[in-house]
Amino acid sequence: MTSLVALEHIHKQHRFGSQSVHALSDVTMQIDRGEFVAVVGPSGSGKSTLLSIIGCLDRPSSGSYFLHGQDVLVQSRRRWSELRNRRFGFVFQNFNLLPRLTALENVGLPLFYRRDRLRNPIARARAALDRVGLGSRMQHMPSQLSGGEQQRVAVARAIVNEPDLLLADEPTGALDTSTRDTILSILAELRRGGLTVMLVTHDAEVAGRAQRTIGLRDGAVVDDSKTSCTSSTSTVSEF
Amino acid sequence: MRSLGYIYLALQSIRAHMLRSVLAVTGIVIGIAAVLIVVAVAEGARAEISRQINSLGSNLLLVQPGAQNAQGVRQQAGTVLSLTTTDALALAREVPDVVIAAPFVGGQKTVIARDLNWSTLVAGVTPEFFEARGWRIAEGQLFNQDQVASVAKIAVIGRTIARELFRGGDPLGRFIRIDRTSYVVVGVLAEKGQDFTGRDQDDVIFIPLSSARIFATGRSQANPDAVHTILVKTDSAQSMTTVGGAIADVLRQRHRIMGHKDDDFRIQNLIQIAQTRDRTYRQFTLLVSALAGISLLVGGIGVMNIMLVSVSERFNEIGIRLAFGARPQDIRRQFLLEAVLLCTIGGLLGLIVGYACARVVPSALGWPIEFNEGMALIAIACSSLVGTIFGLLPAERAARLDPAVILRSV
Incomplete structure (x- = not known):
C-alpha cells in the first residue's frame, strides 16, 4: 500500500542575501493514512x-515528494492550489482567521476556492463548525471569540473540505492548558474518524498524545519513534 | 455566486478602511467631477453655438463696405460707405444664385418709450432682410414694401426691447422715440438668443430702411443711397463660394475697380465664421478635458498607492487564502476588483458632485450646460478603467506572494 506522504532526500535551503541556511537536509520519511504524527525539535x-x-x-530545493504515490513537485502552481484546497487542512499557532469574516465565513473559505460547485456550502461549513462544538457561534466575528474558540473555528476550516492530512503548526502554542486539551481532544476525535494528523509542537505533553514522534535537529531527522500509547495503525520508518 | 462573493469581499475591505478608502478615491471624485463639469459646460456652449448657427439662417453672405485707406493706414470696415441700395438691387438682379440681397443700415441709439430709455441697435431694413434671416414675427406683423416706400414711422422690435422698454406690457401700438421721431410698434420678433459673437440678437429695433436713412447715414452724406451691409442669401450652400466671386465681380464692375486695385467691400460667410468658432471651441474643450483628465490620472495613482499599502498590510490574509486553496489568479481578481470597485464608487461620487456643480455653478454664471446619460455612463466607465489600470500592479504583487510566508511569519 502506498503511503499518504513519501518524502525522499528532501533538502531545503533558505537564502538570505548571499548566505544560505540549510533548513532541511536529506529528509526521508513516510506518513501513512490515519497516523497521528508529532514533529518535535528546537x-x-x-x-x-x-x-x-x-x-x-x-x-x-531538491529531493522528491510523492502524495498518494503521485509526484507532487512536477505539478503546476494551479494544481498545487488545488492540492492545498482539497488534500490538506492547515491549523496555525496564531489561528490566522480572517478578522472581517464571521466564524461561518471563515470555515467556508476553503469551500469558496473549490473548483467544483457544492450544492450547499453553507450547510457543509455549519456541519464542520458543529463538529468542533461551535455550532452556536457561527455568526460571531473572530474578535468576539476566545483563543480556544478561534482555534476550534480554525480546525473546522481545516477539515471542511475533508482533507487527507491535517497539518498543524503549534496549534496549542498560544493557548492555556485547558483550552489546549479541548483542541487536542478534538484532534484525537478527528483522528478516530480516520483523519491523518501531523502536528509540530514544542510541548512534550502534546507530542505525547501522538502515536509517532519525529525529532528534528538542524534540519535532519534525528528520531522517529512510535510512542508507547499508540493504538493500532502501523508505523513505517526507515530508522 | 462566486463573483458576488468577490464583490462582497471587496466592499467589506473598502468599508473596513473607510477613511483611507475615501481619501484614496478623492482624486477620482475630483477628476470625474472636473471632467464632467468641463464637458457639460462645453457641450452646453456647443449646443448654443449650433443654435446660433441655425439662427443665423442658412446660406448667408454678408457684404460690407471696405475700410478707408488714409495714407496707408487702413481704417475699420465700413468707414467708407461704398455700398448702396442700388448695389443690392443689382446683386439680386445680376447674380444668378442670389435669392435675396437685403440692404441694411444701423446704428447704436438711445431710444425712449414713455419714462424708460434704452440704448440699442436701431436697424433700417426692407422686408427681405427678415426673409433672409428666416426670422419670424411673434406678435403683430412685419412691415411691407409699401411701408418702406412711404417712409412709415413704424418699428418691429426684438424681445429684449419689449422687455426693457415696456416691462412686460403689450408693446403693440405703443410709441418708441428715436432721436426726435416717434415710431409706433407694429410687431415683436420671436426670441433668438445670442449670436456667435455673444451679442443679444433680440436687443434690436427694426424700422423701414427709408426711415432709418435720416439718422443712420445722415442726409448730408455724399452718398444718400449708402447702406452699411448687404445681406445676401444664396439658393444653396454649395454655391456660396462661386456666388461670392460673382458678387465681387459685379461690385467691382459697378464701383469701377480695375485690375489689381483693392476691393472697396468685403464678403463674409456667416456660417463659416460660426463654424470656425465652433471648431476652435471644440479644440479648447478637448484641451481642458485633457487637463481635467490628468486629475483622474493623479487620482488613479492615489488609488494604486493605497492598494499597494493594502496589499503589503494584508500579506497575512493573502497567505491564508493561498493556504486554503486560492490560486494566484483568485488573489489577483480579488485585488483588481477591489481597485475597480473603489474607483467606480469614486466615479459615482464624482458624478454626483460634478452633476451638482454643473447644475449650480454655470447656471449662476449664466452659462448654458448640457448633461446627458451618455456622459454619466462614460464617467463611470472611465473610473472603472482607471481602477483596472492602476489596480493591475497591486493585484499582480498580491498574486505573486509566496504562500510559505504564512508559516514563516509566525
Whole structure:
C-alpha cells in the first residue's frame, strides 16, 4: 500500500542575501493514512519548513515528494492550489482567521476556492463548525471569540473540505492548558474518524498524545519513534 | 455566486478602511467631477453655438463696405460707405444664385418709450432682410414694401426691447422715440438668443430702411443711397463660394475697380465664421478635458498607492487564502476588483458632485450646460478603467506572494 506522504532526500535551503541556511537536509520519511504524527525539535530545526513542504506551501530545493504515490513537485502552481484546497487542512499557532469574516465565513473559505460547485456550502461549513462544538457561534466575528474558540473555528476550516492530512503548526502554542486539551481532544476525535494528523509542537505533553514522534535537529531527522500509547495503525520508518 | 462573493469581499475591505478608502478615491471624485463639469459646460456652449448657427439662417453672405485707406493706414470696415441700395438691387438682379440681397443700415441709439430709455441697435431694413434671416414675427406683423416706400414711422422690435422698454406690457401700438421721431410698434420678433459673437440678437429695433436713412447715414452724406451691409442669401450652400466671386465681380464692375486695385467691400460667410468658432471651441474643450483628465490620472495613482499599502498590510490574509486553496489568479481578481470597485464608487461620487456643480455653478454664471446619460455612463466607465489600470500592479504583487510566508511569519 502506498503511503499518504513519501518524502525522499528532501533538502531545503533558505537564502538570505548571499548566505544560505540549510533548513532541511536529506529528509526521508513516510506518513501513512490515519497516523497521528508529532514533529518535535528546537526552534530553527526545520519543523515549520517540513510542514510547509508537505502542505505544498513551499518547494524543496531538491529531493522528491510523492502524495498518494503521485509526484507532487512536477505539478503546476494551479494544481498545487488545488492540492492545498482539497488534500490538506492547515491549523496555525496564531489561528490566522480572517478578522472581517464571521466564524461561518471563515470555515467556508476553503469551500469558496473549490473548483467544483457544492450544492450547499453553507450547510457543509455549519456541519464542520458543529463538529468542533461551535455550532452556536457561527455568526460571531473572530474578535468576539476566545483563543480556544478561534482555534476550534480554525480546525473546522481545516477539515471542511475533508482533507487527507491535517497539518498543524503549534496549534496549542498560544493557548492555556485547558483550552489546549479541548483542541487536542478534538484532534484525537478527528483522528478516530480516520483523519491523518501531523502536528509540530514544542510541548512534550502534546507530542505525547501522538502515536509517532519525529525529532528534528538542524534540519535532519534525528528520531522517529512510535510512542508507547499508540493504538493500532502501523508505523513505517526507515530508522 | 462566486463573483458576488468577490464583490462582497471587496466592499467589506473598502468599508473596513473607510477613511483611507475615501481619501484614496478623492482624486477620482475630483477628476470625474472636473471632467464632467468641463464637458457639460462645453457641450452646453456647443449646443448654443449650433443654435446660433441655425439662427443665423442658412446660406448667408454678408457684404460690407471696405475700410478707408488714409495714407496707408487702413481704417475699420465700413468707414467708407461704398455700398448702396442700388448695389443690392443689382446683386439680386445680376447674380444668378442670389435669392435675396437685403440692404441694411444701423446704428447704436438711445431710444425712449414713455419714462424708460434704452440704448440699442436701431436697424433700417426692407422686408427681405427678415426673409433672409428666416426670422419670424411673434406678435403683430412685419412691415411691407409699401411701408418702406412711404417712409412709415413704424418699428418691429426684438424681445429684449419689449422687455426693457415696456416691462412686460403689450408693446403693440405703443410709441418708441428715436432721436426726435416717434415710431409706433407694429410687431415683436420671436426670441433668438445670442449670436456667435455673444451679442443679444433680440436687443434690436427694426424700422423701414427709408426711415432709418435720416439718422443712420445722415442726409448730408455724399452718398444718400449708402447702406452699411448687404445681406445676401444664396439658393444653396454649395454655391456660396462661386456666388461670392460673382458678387465681387459685379461690385467691382459697378464701383469701377480695375485690375489689381483693392476691393472697396468685403464678403463674409456667416456660417463659416460660426463654424470656425465652433471648431476652435471644440479644440479648447478637448484641451481642458485633457487637463481635467490628468486629475483622474493623479487620482488613479492615489488609488494604486493605497492598494499597494493594502496589499503589503494584508500579506497575512493573502497567505491564508493561498493556504486554503486560492490560486494566484483568485488573489489577483480579488485585488483588481477591489481597485475597480473603489474607483467606480469614486466615479459615482464624482458624478454626483460634478452633476451638482454643473447644475449650480454655470447656471449662476449664466452659462448654458448640457448633461446627458451618455456622459454619466462614460464617467463611470472611465473610473472603472482607471481602477483596472492602476489596480493591475497591486493585484499582480498580491498574486505573486509566496504562500510559505504564512508559516514563516509566525
